[in-house]
Amino acid sequence: MIISKVGIFMKYDEFKREMEKEGTGDSMSVGAGLTGEIILYGSLVMVMFLLSRVFSEVLLAIVGISIIGIGISTMPLIFKFKEENSNQMNIQLFWISIFVGVLSVALYLAK
Amino acid sequence: MVKKMDNFLPLIVVFPLIMSIIFSYIYKSKIVRILTFLMALILVVLPFFGTYGTYFFGDHAIALGSTSLTSGIAYVLNPAKNVMVFTLMLIGSLILISATGEKKLNGIFTSLMLMGLASVSAIIMAEDIFNLYVFYEIATITQAGLVIASGTENAYKAAFRYLLIGTMAGSLLLLGIALLLSATGTLNIEDMRNFLANNSATPAIYGGLLMLIIGLGYGGGLPPFHTIKADMYSRARPFVASMLQTYSKFVLIALMIVILKLFGGLPYFNITRGVLIALSIGGMVFGTVMALLQNDYKKLLAYHTISQGGYVAAGLAIGTPLGIVAGIFHGINHAIYKSALFLGAHIVSKAKSSNMAKLGGLLPFMPFVAFMILCAKLATIGIPPLNGFQSKLLLIDAAMKANIPELAIIMILVSIGTFVYMMKAFYLIFLKPCSEEQIEEYKNIKISKYSVFSLAILTVLCILLGIYPDIVVDRIYPFAKDIGINWALNK
């Protein structure tokens, strides 16, 4: 089955194992986690579409979507994502500082 | 002698402040409970004291002569702001009523609640940007205090984080205000808007805009500040959390309106609008994805608040009149159904735990409460005929009319996620089969009548606004038309 190798569909068992580590391995939670993964990717794809439309760059869309595709085939993104969203002060400060940096670039340099 | 004016608008802010001092002074006394109840009743009528129009504090109106600027502090009340203040006060009153059922109610808690209500209504009405900053800081300290009130170690930590980052964001916001003051020479929002529209941009103005957005992100819980906010909501008592989320929703709306008012029509605002839309998409997606992973009911609700905040921000960030109406309307709806959900969580948490894996089978013990919680959940997912449906429909309509179908698709995707975790929570709490011992435990649960009363009123409001959305929308529309601009992404 070639298709299952690139999808996240084969990863169900791995996903379940990962979630059991945190004590939330029942089927409902795993389903919810998978939904989260799909929403994350889906919104990334949509954002890529939007960006490519705003900047009128077809190439950006293609490159972005293929990067997302590679991301999908390698690993579940969502656990990484959860780590980044933890409430450890240092990680929060890291993201805030990245945010202010990106914001200042967006407002000042890209006008 | 000046001609006497009969506008009691300041009482909306001042009366809760006076009562809050009295409450903090008599905090141990036995009459606190009765007074709190009375205060809750008074709060509902307070928003009707003001008459529409601009109110000048200390009779310092628009100065004639050398400058035609407003010299003092001005507040503006219009139907849209009145609806927001009324919603805020109503929810505050219902929370105070359900707090009277608490065993350890004390005056300090009531006092903080009242200060928060006064300061957030001041933020909504203020037409003066420094006054807005002062009340923004009061709201920050109040929220930290309300979290600390629950007294656990985690609550202390959440409040500490919130204060540390809040002080930074507040200082940067003030820096922005200082930059704008230096560039425009005024603090009044209307005058500032006129100045900005007629003069070209300087680096100081860009800096001011940047700092205002940082303040907005913090006050409204947009990413990357969402983890701090979610932490706060989940660590506070659930019925306190319903108040906290109401505060930050209205702070978000008020600050967004200020930014739109100041910069909305300017040519260099396009990139900022993109940034704001990106932030709101981030809020929606991050909130939902994190909520899908949670196992604790309170945390789930906390992240759900973040994702709905993203919706509100998205509507306002689009900036067309329809988008602004949709954003404000969704904010009001969200405040209502989310308070209902948190109150439901408060009732459920009487069953010892908020960990969903340990709950289950609660339906036979509180069928009426379960029904109301289900109503609120359906409202948040966006199922007709409840209020969430109406505002989400408006939001998606606004996104389509601005020619951003991608945003609409993301909204629908996020709604699906909301459906999944809300139904998961409902199943795990109310429907899942449970053991005999648990049933024995459940028999001892005493449900506070006050909480159920508040929950019932909120549910009725959900249905009412779902069937007659025009009650709110008609009041917001003229205001939105005033500050919104029509545009569409034509590429």
Add this chain to the structure above:
Amino acid sequence: MGVLSSNREIAVSLSFILFGSVIFYSIYSIDVVEGINALYTSTYIIPNYVTAVLFDWRGFDTLGECFILINSVLVAGMVFGKGLFNRGFLKELYRDKKTCEDMDLGFTPIIKVLAIPMSIVLMLLGIVVILGGHITPGGGFQGGSLIAAAYVLAIISFGIRKCPINFSHKFLETLESFGALTFLILGLLGMAISGYYLFNVGEIYGMNPFPSPLSIAQNGSLNVGIIPYLNMAVGLKVLAGLSTITTLLISERIIFKNIKD
């Protein structure tokens, strides 16, 4: 940031440099527009223009700022166990009575002898600064914080138990509530007379609320209105608020009292 990986350190430094330069550039390129200041500088209300802006033009800001102080005293009290829903965490922390020692830094007699006269002089100066706030440099905040500083000086040099100048906690609370309520009610007075909140009432039934000497007059305007009273209210509130915060931070007894029941 402590525990971050080196890639992250680089990213964070880069974005910090960007943000810092943006802040620096914005502040550097400030070009002050006169704007509303033209009105503030050309209108005579009282000799001290800063106080005029604080209490007349922008009185409501000052009110809000008073409430921040009150709020902070409340919340700081809450951190130390006042009015919590659940005191389990604090009870666990402060279980052993041995740690209940009030701060006494063991200063030498020289400091102890000098501190009291100095703090008395400072307090008197503070009172002068508050009362003359509308004609001389100073005002409610400045005077209030001077008095609070004097009190802090006394407590630090003697320790809170043996300090000769000792305000009780209840007294300070009363003072603070009284100050804030006075401010609010003076605002309501303006509303009753003119319809505008915090209106600077010039006369009440033909009486001048604060008769002032002719020598501070300009253009025949003698009237300072209610500003001196507002100054006093703010002074009381600030001195009580700052002293309460110090007492809270310095003494563990309050925590033990709060978590006793």
Add this chain to the structure above:
Amino acid sequence: MDLQLASFIAAGVLVVVGLYGFFFVDNIIKKVIALSIIENGVNLTLVSMGYREGGYAPIYLPTLKFQLFSTNMAYPLPQALVLTNIVIGASMLAIMLALSVVFYKKYKTLKTSIILKED
């Protein structure tokens, strides 16, 4: 040298140094101090905005001519805003210090990475 510009530069330095301390220093008390430095930088920005070359302090003395005084005095508005902001800063500081006292009691350390770690 232009005194106002120098003052603005100093304010910018204070804000940036404060932000550095807030983002990069691990000690919680130092973080709080850094926040206080940011605030002082903002206050300095505001005060410098009121500066007038060779101006008078905004206190009217009857010996001065009013016309001369009013055209040459420093702007009072930023100074009033600073007075307000100082009290705001002090109150925030008080709560944060109170919380630090409690956490020091619990953890016997001031490291942010230990006190505010993930939970």
